[in-house]
Amino acid sequence: METNPPGTEDTPVQRFGRIVSEFAINAGYDLTSGSGGRAALAREIGSMSPSAVSRMLDGKTLPMPHQFEGIARAVNSDVRTLLVEAGVISAKSWPKDANTVVRSAxxxxxxxxxxxxxxxxxxxxxxxxxxxxxxxxxxxxxxxxxxxxxxxxxxxxxx
Structure with missing residues (x-):
């Protein structure tokens, strides 16, 4: 993975876009301009427009929480991996073996x-x-x- 010069670190939004792009390319989507890959990804996600997918992939916006599962499914991943890899959440905040049931005192x-x-x-x-x-x-x-x-x-x- 390439590193940025000091003081120019990516934001979590930019990292999320880069990670989803990498996963999408590995899943077979052609994200080059005019290829139709971004529109195909939007169709597969189901809850995002092609322009919203482009903004996400370009590191301009994070998707809404209800869209994370569709994104992960479309790029052959899981929500935890996407969020942890992008640095949106820490690995400690969602351990791999964590029970996903929300518990309360x-x-x-x-x-x-x-x-x-x-x-x-x-x-x-x-x-x-x-x-x-x-x-x-x-x-x-x-x-x-x-x-x-x-x-x-x-x-x-x-x-």
């Missing part, structure tokens, strides 16, 4: 808080942590709306 009757989940996964980078916590909170709100919509419809139908 809170009683089983209460789900872990979004902050507890981030702590359990060892997510310490402020940007990544904020993104994860925000995504969890949004998912909780959407589920509550979905769960709450059923009784309201029944009540309205009765009236």
């Amino acid at each position: 809170t009683p089983r009757s209460q789900p872990p808080s979004p902050e507890d989940a981030a702590d359990a996964w060892g997510i310490t980078n402020p940007g990544i942590r904020s993104m994860l916590i925000g995504s969890i909170k949004q998912a909780i709100r959407l589920q509550a709306e979905t769960d709450g919509a059923v009784p309201r419809r029944k009540a309205a139908a009765k009236g």
